[in-house]
Amino acid sequence: MTLVRRRTFAAGSAAFALTAPYVARAQKKYDPGVTDKEIKLGHTNPYSGPASAYGTIGKAIAAYWTMVNDKGGINGRKVDFISYDDGYSPPKTVEMVRKLVENDKVFAIYQLLGTPTNTVVQKYLNQKKVPQLFVATGASKWGDPKHFPWTMGWQPDYATEAAIYAKHIMANHPNAKVAMLYQNDDSGKDYLNGFIAGFGKEKDKFLVKVVSYEITDPTVDSQIIQLKDSGADVFFNHATPKAAAQAIRKVADLGWKPVQYLVNVSASVAAVLKPAGFDNAKGIITAQYLKDATDPQWADQPDFKDWQAWMKKYLPDANPADSGNVYAYAVSATMHDCLTRCGDDLTRANLMKQAASMHDLKVPMLLPGITINTSPTDFYPIQSVHLAKFDGAKWSLFGDVLSNESA
Incomplete structure (x- = not known):
């Protein structure tokens, strides 16, 4: 742990x-x-x-x-x-x-x-x-x-979840260029602040582009194009289900092949990954604390x-x-x-x-x-959370439990 x-x-x-x-x-x-x-x-x-x-x-x-x-x-x-x-x-x-x-x-x-x-x-x-x-x-x-x-x-909490992703990126992709999409509200800002805090002094080295979207935006296509054009090879996707699925699909449509991290609140196989396309979602990483019904x-x-x-x-x-x-x-x-x-x-x-x-x-x-x-x-x-990777059909847990519980 x-x-x-x-x-x-x-x-x-x-x-x-x-x-x-x-x-x-x-x-x-x-x-x-x-x-x-x-x-x-x-x-x-x-x-x-x-x-x-x-x-x-x-x-x-x-x-x-x-x-x-x-x-x-x-x-x-x-x-x-x-x-x-x-x-x-x-x-x-x-x-x-x-x-x-x-x-x-x-x-x-x-x-x-x-x-x-x-x-x-x-x-x-x-x-x-x-x-x-x-x-x-x-x-x-x-x-x-x-x-x-x-x-x-x-x-x-979102800030902790985002910090976990940042630390995993630094440990496994030490030369990464990271781009982030976030929803422009308190939840998105929580994720952004936690992500920045997770990188600590290395923030400017890793985080090369951050773009927000509004919950009322019909698509996030333009935001994904901006993120791809930044030259990033890691993509952190904070969005509610509809926009999250759009983002995953647009990444694939552009031929962009970053390592992808997806927030837990949009990690539903049925509501997000299936609409995005299972092939497009293969390899995405998320944090889980509940059993996945497809596992x-x-x-x-x-x-x-x-x-x-x-x-x-x-x-x-x-x-x-x-x-x-x-x-x-x-x-x-x-x-x-x-x-x-x-x-x-x-x-x-x-x-x-x-x-x-x-x-x-x-x-x-x-x-x-x-x-x-x-x-x-x-x-x-x-x-406490456990990281998981989507294998094209289901989420597969890996590594140890990452925790912030208190006695």
């Missing part, structure tokens, strides 16, 4: 069970969104618009809670998962989140997707003391309990079998090769664990307390060697 920065990994694991026992019953304490029979969770997702490929995640989360409810709910309470389409438009997100909090009276906002969309409601939710839990974005800003004690991320090595693992059974029963028309379905299952299992440990103290403060006290938690579909750890001062649940 290799340490990258910020923190030290604490080895070990804690088994996760959907029927985990919870604390002994005490006097019931409820905040808005909870009754003896129900827990309301609020969510927004881009089911339409330029980031609609992520709509899969919202649908899969809904299917997860349907499964939980079919098994009796959480400590006897059914989960009412309320999800609205915000189209990846921050003004729409503000409208939808206010509706969830003030009209629907949800207990917590859970897995709201997108960096710009989470940003515009972060202050509001913290002022209202409504949990903004396990946001679907890896921006580093979600781990700031001092200033935003009601907001917590889940996945590895046969997991076929006999109990959690993978359970995930497959869930997909067949609750998402029969979904594409199992879309990594969003794995992501939704794992992050929902994390929320499931926190809600279970709340017992009958279903106050928002206790939910945050449980979220901030996960120790070596192993939820379904995390890669071996990766666990979830948080504390009152550590709001980064997952800070």
Whole structure:
């Protein structure tokens, strides 16, 4: 296991069970969104618009809670998962989140997707003391309990991921000329800053060209042409699924043959690599922390079998090769664990307390060697990744786990 920065990994694991026992019953304490029979969770997702490929995640989360409810709910309470389409438009997100909090009276906002969309409601939710839990974005800003004690991320943060790519480039391509495409928003700037930090004093030697794009741009063709013309032989692709696939295809169309690195959030075989063309995507490197549904090595693992059974029963028309379905299952299992440990103290403060006290938690579909750890001062649940290379059909892991977990 290799340490990258910020923190030290604490080895070990804690088994996760959907029927985990919870604390002994005490006097019931409820905040808005909870009754003896129900827990309301609020969510927004881009089911339409330029980031609609992520709509899969919202649908899969809904299917997860349907499964939980079919098994009796959480400590006897059914989960009412309320999800609205915000189209990846921050003004729409503000409208939808206010509706969830003030009209629907949800207990917590859970897995709201997108960096710009989470940003515009972060202050509001913290002022209202409504949990903004396990946001679907890896921006580093979600781990700031001092200033935003009601907001917590889940996945590895973007800056760390980018730094890992930079260090891998320096170690394996010491004479590389590197070009980067990034989305012009907070998430893209996080990746850019992490990438620069990863190169350290060697930044000017390696990084020869950086070009941004807007989420509303119809294509990124012109940006890829600029990057190719820089003479770069390594390409770091930070883009949401549609633009990421366009970039990979354009690289191939131009006859450009750089070593390619692709961000984890766009590493879906079904949503990105297949549209880009498997031949065009062969050899791309990414960072993973979840099991890839297309990788046969997991076929006999109990959690993978359970995930497959869930997909067949609750998402029969979904594409199992879309990594969003794995992501939704794992992050929902994390929320499931926190809600279970709340017992009958279903106050928002206790939910945050449980979220901030996960120790070596192993939820379904995390890669071996990766666990979830948080504390009152550590709001980064997952800070371990494993590099993988696309072989033309599936992602293949290589090397060691790279980690920033804390004890």
